[in-house]
Amino acid sequence: MNEQNPYQTTIEIAEDPYSTAGMRYGGIGRLAFALGYFGITAMQWILAAVAYSVTEAGVVAVDVPLALIAGVATIALSWYRMINQGSSGFWGFATIIPLVNLFVFLRCMVCPEGYADTKTLDTAGKVIGLVLFIMLLGFIGMFFFIFSM
Numbered sequence: 001m002n003e004q005n006p007y008q009t010t011i012e013i014a015e016d017p018y019s020t021a022g023m024r025y026g027g028i029g030r031l032a033f034a035l036g037y038f039g040i041t042a043m044q045w046i047l048a049a050v051a052y053s054v055t056e057a058g059v060v061a062v063d064v065p066l067a068l069i070a071g072v073a074t075i076a077l078s079w080y081r082m083i084n085q086g087s088s089g090f091w092g093f094a095t096i097i098p099l100v101n102l103f104v105f106l107r108c109m110v111c112p113e114g115y116a117d118t119k120t121l122d123t124a125g126k127v128i129g130l131v132l133f134i135m136l137l138g139f140i141g142m143f144f145f146i147f148s149m
Contacts, residue, residue: 025113027084028077030124033108036077044070071096081108086116106132 028036044066051062079092085107095101107115110129112122121129 025084025086027080027082027089027113029084029113030081030109030128033077033081037074037105037108040070040073040077078104078108084113085111086114 047066048062051066055061074095075092077092078095079089082091082104083089087107091104091107094104106129109132110121110125112118112125115121
């Protein structure tokens with residue numbers, strides 16, 4: 001007991017184990033995700049080009065194993081990136097679902113660490129989102145330009 005406060009408890013009060021204040025989430029950041037994702041894509045293209053130049057094997061012999069390896073690596077990258085945001089890592093498996101994978105990729109590229117708790121984008125996330133939006137508009141414009149001819 002404290003002499004100044006006779007009613008003070010002698011039991012130590014532990015910090016809340018579920019508090020997210022000052023918590024590091026783990027996983028990987030945006031830069032590591034981007035470099036890993038584009039590195040996987042580049043390696044897949046390089047290995048496919050080398051394999052096609054060496055052998056006349058069909059699509060099944062070259063593309064299927066490369067796609068499976070790249071798919072597993074992409075799921076792992078997305079898993080760790082979603083953990084870094086404070087979301088469930090199981091969202092990484094959504095990268096195999098068409099159109100949903102665009103949502104997961106966008107969150108992985110734009111959202112900062114702890115986004116699931118704070119729901120606020122930082123400046124880098126806003127800039128990256130704007131660049132991706134401009135690229136999307138460019139692709140849509142190219143699509144309409146090519147098919148309108």
